[in-house]
Amino acid sequence: MNLPLIGRSSAAAADTKEAQAERPAPAPSIADFSTRYRHFYPKVFAYVYGRVQEKEVSLDIVSEVFERAFAKGSSLRSDGAFEAWLFTIARNAVASHWRKEKPAAKAMHSVAWEWELTQHHRDPEQTLLEREQMAILLYHVHQLSQREQEILSLKFDAELSNQHIARVMGTSEVNVRVTLYRALHKLRDRMKSVPQ
CATH class of the missing domain: 1.10.10.10 (Winged helix-like DNA-binding domain superfamily/Winged helix DNA-binding domain)
Incomplete structure (x- = not known):
């Protein structure tokens, strides 16, 4: 006894999968990106500042990192993959910064010990x-x-x-x-x- 097929045939299902794969990736949600930005910004800034040790330069690099992440559609990644991807962008941005800098600037930077300002009554x-x-x-x-x-x-x-x-x-x-x-x-x- 032949039963009628209910739903789509396997060829129609394959066509649907191909159509889904060809669709452009959706733009990242501003709300999702904003949440991730607030969550990851302190870590990315700490990493960049630790490598560059100049506050203004670090702020610029971190801004560039998040601009790139937003432009590339960050909402398509899980948090773990996003974090690794984001730090890869940050690592590349820091390397790019150092390539642009003169070699002498790579020497030991004088580090502003901002944490000392918060210490009271220190000897x-x-x-x-x-x-x-x-x-x-x-x-x-x-x-x-x-x-x-x-x-x-x-x-x-x-x-x-x-x-x-x-x-x-x-x-x-x-x-x-x-x-x-x-x-x-x-x-x-x-x-x-x-x-x-």
């Missing part, structure tokens, strides 16, 4: 010692490879998980963990010689 001698230790630490961080610096910045400035760092860097999570361990071990060894 000037203690503040000076902390500044010196921070300058020595930054010197040693700058002695690490560019890759190690990137991974440390993504971990501690942007506060990304190892999984997200792996996505941004295009490597495995194990590789990120090993690189972090080795970089931190190098820094600990180098800082042991610094008087406390």
